[in-house]
Amino acid sequence: MLQAYLFPIGFALQTFPLLAFVFTLPFLIVQYRKYGYVNKIRVIVLYSFLLYLLCALYLVILPLPDTRHTCTGTTGSFNQWVPFQFVRDFLRETGLQWNNPATYLKVFGERGFLQVAFNVLLLVPLGVFLRYYFRRRIVRTTVTTFLVSLFFEVTQGTGLYGIYECPYRLFDVDDLMLNTVGGMVGYAIAPWLTAFMPKSETLDEGIDLSVTRVSYTRRFVAWLIDWAVLSPFVLFFLGRHMLLPLAGAVLFYFVVVPYLAEGRTLGKRVVRIRLDGRDGGLTLHALLVRYVSLYFGIGGPNVLFISGEMNHLPTMVMIPLLLVAGLLNLVFGIHALLCFVRRDRMLFYERWSETKHSIT
Incomplete structure (x- = not known):
């Protein structure tokens, strides 16, 4: 029976990286918007x-049935509405004998006990998360736990909301009770389990955003959003080989x-x-130096290659241009990597334009 629990956990560990990848961008945006920075403890939690x-x-x-036709051969009800039926099942299925202490330890390995223990x-x-991080009181924790348990039971009782013709697991009122008790237990033991961690309400104490460095991750998120906004124009102009309007859109x-x-x-x-310029002022000249050197100096040759414009050039011209583009990419990649490793270093276009990022 233990194997039945280990399989879903193992599958969760395998699929978690994909879910975390999808979750990361909205998570970062929320953290930057709400707190102004990303706290490492909050990330871990x-x-x-x-x-x-x-x-x-x-x-x-899990595990899912091999076929969605789960009604074949089924009889009886798919729901269990009798409260405390788990007590009767426990007494019937286990080898517990109250007058024989030798049977007590064996109970912990039997299905009747493991089923109850799992549900708790x-x-x-x-319950631990709700009390420690979300700072919910006992009543809200109990209600939230009950609702989560109800979601699980409805998911089972509807055959994954109609994906399967019939439920392949019971909607069990005992599970609702035991799950809710588990949330309350988690709430009760949360202070002991999280005693080694800082209190969630103090995570942002002592943070001065005016001197906090703008990370490359934060700048990359902003860059992704900006180019998502520009992407319809980029695709439109590139599809029609209209490079001058594209350059104008980027500059604008x-x-x-x-x-x-x-x-x-x-x-x-x-x-x-x-963006801030030298002495806090931001000039049009500084912006031109910054983005012309980046998007036209580094990006320009790559756009010519991607758009196919280089294919119309003579071979004697195209090959040197490709070599120059490759060399620029290599040099910029090494330069960016060094700046990322040595966080005090500025990228070349920042140094040339005397611009830098600050948190608002």
Whole structure:
């Protein structure tokens, strides 16, 4: 029976990286918007919470039947509405004899006990998370735990919401009770389990955003958002080989927009950063130096290659241009890697333009 629990957990560990990847971008945006920075303790807690929820869901729904035609050969009800039926099942299925202490230890390895223990333990971590990180009181923790358990039972009782013709597991009122008890147990033991961790309400104490360095991760998120905004124009102009309008769109978005919007594009606004120039002022010249050197000096040759414009050039011209583009990419890649490793170093276009990012 233990193997039946280990399989869903193992599958959750395998699929968690994909879920974490999908979760990361919205997670970072929320953290930057709400707190102005990303706290490492908060990252550990929330990602472990995500992994726990995934494990809990898989424990409830896995293993899946081999066919969706699950009504074949089934008889009786798919629901168990009798409270405390688990007590009667425990006494009937286990070899417990109250007058024989030798049978007590054997109970812990029998299905009747393990089934009850699993249903209690399933939502114990939820109670811990709700009290420690989300700071919920006992009543809200109990209600939340009950609702999560109800979601699990409905998921089972509907055959994964109609994916299977009939439920392949019971909707069990005892599971609702035992899961809810587990959440309350988690709430009760949370202070002992989290005693070695800082209190969640003090995670942001002592943080001065005015001197906090803008990380490359934060800048990358802003960059992704900005190019997501520009992507329809890029695809439109590239598809029609209209490179001059494309260059104009890039210049307008990265030069004119931040010049008029106090150093912020949409991406920078979302993650709460802005560009500052020397002595705090941001000039049009500084923006031109910054983005022309980056997007036209480094990006330009690559765009010519991607768009196919180089194919129209003579071979004697195209080959040197390809070599130059490759060399620029290599040099820039090494330069960016060194700047990433040595966080005090500025990228070349920042140094040339005398611009830097700050948190708003």
